Amino acid sequence: MKDAARRFLDRRMSRRTFVSRLTQAGVATTAAAGLSRTLDAQAPQPAVSAGVAPSRVLQNVTGGEAMAEFLIEWNVPYIFGLAGSEEVGFLDALVDRVQLQYVQGLHESSVMAMADGYARASGQTAFVNVHSDAGTAYALGQIANAFRDRIPVVITAGGQSTLARGENVFLEAPNLAQLPRDYTRWTWDVLNVETIPEVLRRAFLFARVPPGGPTFVTFSKDLWEQKLSRAEILPRSRSQPDEALHPDPDAVVRAADLLRQAQFPVIVSGREVNPYGGAASIREIAELLGAPVFADLFASHSPITFPSFHPHFSGFFAEDDKYPKDYDVFWSVGGTMFTAAGASARPIVPRPVKVIHTSIDTSELGRTYPADVPMMARVDLAAKAVLEELRRRPPAATAVADRRRATERYARERRQVLDDQAKTVWNDSPISIERLSSELNRLIDPGAIVVTELISEEQAADPYFELNRSAQGRRHFTTGGGCLGWGVPNAIGAKIAQPGRQVVALVGDGSFQFGVQALWTAVRYEVPIAVVIWNNGAYQANRKFLHAYGGRAAATGRYPGCSIDHPSIDHVAIAKGYGVEAERVDDPAKLAAALERCFKTTASGRPYVVDVRIVRRYGGAASTWVDAFSVARGVKRQS
Numbered sequence: 001m002k003d004a005a006r007r008f009l010d011r012r013m014s015r016r017t018f019v020s021r022l023t024q025a026g027v028a029t030t031a032a033a034g035l036s037r038t039l040d041a042q043a044p045q046p047a048v049s050a051g052v053a054p055s056r057v058l059q060n061v062t063g064g065e066a067m068a069e070f071l072i073e074w075n076v077p078y079i080f081g082l083a084g085s086e087e088v089g090f091l092d093a094l095v096d097r098v099q100l101q102y103v104q105g106l107h108e109s110s111v112m113a114m115a116d117g118y119a120r121a122s123g124q125t126a127f128v129n130v131h132s133d134a135g136t137a138y139a140l141g142q143i144a145n146a147f148r149d150r151i152p153v154v155i156t157a158g159g160q161s162t163l164a165r166g167e168n169v170f171l172e173a174p175n176l177a178q179l180p181r182d183y184t185r186w187t188w189d190v191l192n193v194e195t196i197p198e199v200l201r202r203a204f205l206f207a208r209v210p211p212g213g214p215t216f217v218t219f220s221k222d223l224w225e226q227k228l229s230r231a232e233i234l235p236r237s238r239s240q241p242d243e244a245l246h247p248d249p250d251a252v253v254r255a256a257d258l259l260r261q262a263q264f265p266v267i268v269s270g271r272e273v274n275p276y277g278g279a280a281s282i283r284e285i286a287e288l289l290g291a292p293v294f295a296d297l298f299a300s301h302s303p304i305t306f307p308s309f310h311p312h313f314s315g316f317f318a319e320d321d322k323y324p325k326d327y328d329v330f331w332s333v334g335g336t337m338f339t340a341a342g343a344s345a346r347p348i349v350p351r352p353v354k355v356i357h358t359s360i361d362t363s364e365l366g367r368t369y370p371a372d373v374p375m376m377a378r379v380d381l382a383a384k385a386v387l388e389e390l391r392r393r394p395p396a397a398t399a400v401a402d403r404r405r406a407t408e409r410y411a412r413e414r415r416q417v418l419d420d421q422a423k424t425v426w427n428d429s430p431i432s433i434e435r436l437s438s439e440l441n442r443l444i445d446p447g448a449i450v451v452t453e454l455i456s457e458e459q460a461a462d463p464y465f466e467l468n469r470s471a472q473g474r475r476h477f478t479t480g481g482g483c484l485g486w487g488v489p490n491a492i493g494a495k496i497a498q499p500g501r502q503v504v505a506l507v508g509d510g511s512f513q514f515g516v517q518a519l520w521t522a523v524r525y526e527v528p529i530a531v532v533i534w535n536n537g538a539y540q541a542n543r544k545f546l547h548a549y550g551g552r553a554a555a556t557g558r559y560p561g562c563s564i565d566h567p568s569i570d571h572v573a574i575a576k577g578y579g580v581e582a583e584r585v586d587d588p589a590k591l592a593a594a595l596e597r598c599f600k601t602t603a604s605g606r607p608y609v610v611d612v613r614i615v616r617r618y619g620g621a622a623s624t625w626v627d628a629f630s631v632a633r634g635v636k637r638q639s
Contacts, residue, residue, distance in 0.1 A: 053235035063193040064089035064224035066231045067156075068097050070197050074204065074236045076127050077101055078496060080115040082108050084131035086158030086171060089224025103496065103525060108135045110489040110518040112142035115153050117493025120477055121449060121503075123275065125152040125207050126493070132159055133173035136216075140180055145481030146214045147183040149271065150361065152207040153214040154200070155180075161222040162191065177218045185213040193226045197233045209241045210378075211361035212275075245360055247377035247385050255331070255356045255373045256389035259289055262329035262354075264403060267293045268317050270335025270379075271480070272359060273305035278380035279469040281387045282333055286312045288390055290403030292324065292410065296332075297348070298459045300339035303476040305469040308462070309415075311408045315463060318348055323410055331356040334379035337369050339480055358382045418463050430536075430615045431588045433457055437464035440506070440532065443595050444474070448502040449494050451477045453487030453511040456541040456618065457534055461506070485514030491529045492522050502530070502602065509535040509611075510564060512571060519578040519607065528602040531575075532595070533611040537565030540618060547619030557623040558639075566626040575609040582609035 013021075056073055058066055067090055071079070080103045083091055094100055105111040108130045115126035130139050136157050146153050160172045173179070177189035186206040190199050196219070203215040259265050269282050283306070286293045293310070294317035296302040306313055314323070330349050337357055338348055349355060349369055357364070357371040358379055365374045375382055394400075418434075425432035441464050444450065450465065452458055458478070467476045477494065479486050491505035507515075512533050522529055543562040547554045575582035581601055585594045594610050601608040616622075629637040 053237045055235065056233040058231040058233065060227060060229060061231060062089055062093065062224065063196050063219070063226055063228065064091070064093035066193075066196050066228065066233075067200065067224070068093040068100060069231075070200050070233050071127065072097060072099050073233045076125075078103050078118060079127055079129055080105070080111045080118070080493070081129035082106070082111050082131065082135060083129050083158070084135070086132050086160065086221040087129060087224065089221065090129065090158070090219075093224075103521065105489070105521050106517040108138035109142050109485050110515055110521065112139040112146070112153070112155070113486045113489035113515065114493035114496070114518065114521065116142060116146045116149075116151050116479075116486070117451070117477065117490035117495075118497045119146075119151050119153055119493075120274070120490075120497075121475075121494035121501075122497035124497075125154060125204055128153060128155040130155065130157050132157060132171045133176050133179060134171075136176065136179050140183070141481075141483030142486060143180050143214050143216075144183045145479045145483050145486055147185075148481040149479055150212045150275075151214065152212045154203045154207050155184075155214055155216045157216070157218050158224070159218050159220050162220040163222065165220075177216065180214075180216050183214070184216045185209070186215045187217070189218045190223060191220065193223045193228045194231065196223065196228075197231050201234055201239050204236075205239050205241060208243065210243060210245060211359075211363075243378065244381065245376065245378045247358070247375050247382040249385075251373055251375045251377075252382070252385045252389055255358075255375060256386050256393065258329050258354050258356060258373065259285075259291075259331065259386070260390060260393060260395040262289075262327075263399075264324065264327045265289055265291045265329040265331065266317075266324055266327045267291055268296055268330070268332045268335045269293055269306035270296050270332055270359075271300075271302040271305065272334025272361070272379045273469055274303050274475070274477075276334070276378050276380045277469070278333065278383040279306055281380065281383035282306060283310060283312075285383065285387050285390060286310075287404075288387070288400070289395060290400040290405075290407055292407045295462075296335045297338050297340060299341035300336050301458070301478050301480040301482075302336065302339075303469075303478050304462060304465075304467045305334075305476070307466075307468040307470075307473070309466045311411050314407070314411055315414060316459065319459075320414075327353060329354045329356070331358070333358050333383060335359070336364055336480075337367075414463075422464070425615075427588055428615060429586070429588055430613045431585070431591060432615055433460045433534075433617070434464065435588055436532075436534065436591065436612055436614060437461040439592050439595055440504075441465050443592070443599055444504055445502040446474060447472050448504055449475045449477060449491075449498060451487050451491040451494060451503065451505045453478065453484070453490075453505070453507045454534055455484075455508055455511065456544055457508065457536075457614075460617070461534075484511045487511055488515040488529075488531055489518035489521070491531070492518055492527050495527050495529050496525070502599070504530045504532065506532050506534065508540075509533055509537065509569065509571065510539050513564075513569065516571075516574060516578075519575060519580045519609070522607040523579040526605060527607060528605050529607050530598050530602045531607070531609045532598070533571055533609065535571065535611050535613050536616045537568065538562050538616060539564060540616065543620050543623075544618040554619065557620060558625045558627070559620050559623060560627045562620075563626050566628065571609065571611040575611075580607050580609055582611065584611045584613070586613045
């Protein structure tokens, strides 16, 4: 049945044959006929009613021109791409269509991460064009990041001509459409030029159907070059999924009852608040209940979506072993529940605790932790509904007052500890995480987009940043996918989407090198992002876990595969090689001035890089051992 559907959609099987195949497989004739009409958007339809947007019909165009016209019709302004010989039919169609702006990169990984950032910052589906199996493979790490974070991106790739299939010619990839299958919502291999507009329509549709994520479509080279006599582009307004997933009213009442009757409820504000909003309602709920609000587990690398300096914000959930312990109701609002660092010795949420889990991601609801109120809904709509129910039937005032005092006391004490720690290490050299974070927090615009790819440092850095997911507040972008090289290009995509907002990328030195070639794109298209490198000369997370393993590495202070400080990398010279102004900071007294120069330069329209030498932390931080040998001198690896 699946093969018959594919052949029918690619116009290699008639409607009559398709219906016949399904009826032979046991499907009722009426059902088979109905399915054929559902699949075939180009089938004869009843007359268009008044007020319904009409289709656009193209005649005598190439497949590449049809694809370009589709993007124009659907108001897709940017193509993030790095194409090659197989995509010439599409690239040629862009020459005279200046409405389509081609954002070129030097590596498909960066191109994909730029599209990811554009989608996050714009709220729109991004579009990517890469080259055959090579380009797809290079982009795969960032496709995995987008899939993990549920970012809507349509990815297209060219392959060898249909006439050459099976001959093992250069760049032939028989199963190209399946290469990123595990990290996409939908894949398709176009085999008929007439189906190009319809397949693209589905790709955009499925990228946005909740919970959203990347889709992937492959084209044989000749299909972009062939002429088609007629092509219909359906209006985007008729292919938009209903993303306003309202919660079940009964679930809202049950959730409100649990929260208002709880002795001590806790709330986690998760990643879904970033695309959909809801932070204001969550704040009001927390204040009404006197409840603490946490960010998701640090290991999930989810963005901070609740006002981080609010008197009820209590840091990363389960970070402090001392607090909370006596909660009896747990509400994850758009969180993962949970993306932990590994297997847990015991449940992160104790079994007796009542659990409310709100998410549009059906793969998360109840998967790891049983939910007493599983609420499949958009987080902003769910939080608003629960808030209204709690206003109608508020909890006991005495209990709220007691909880509020305890919650605000903890938040004050937590903030005091952070401030005291920053004072203690303020003048340390190498520069402390606390000082770098504090100086950045003071200087970054209140409405900036802050993109972080700090891996091991983020847990210590984030508490010093005032983040506030609101229309005008600072937005926080990070990825839970774990594939490096995401931060710098993601910031470029975000700035393209939001040219009026300051965009700052905070990246580790290892992460910077994974995505450094994206700076070329920033210069070519004058994308003025600020990049601050947190340079500790190591893959610190690797050393942290190797040390924690407690084996020979911890005993000897030798950590294979962790140091990137021999030879030291001249990040400033590399940035300047791409045409980006840059400087290095080692002295804490010179840090603020360097950051001020950075932000002044970006405000004037040019990108800037500041390479900050920071302290090493965690187990083995004092080790200077380097795992090296010499081919030139014939020196073997030394103990």
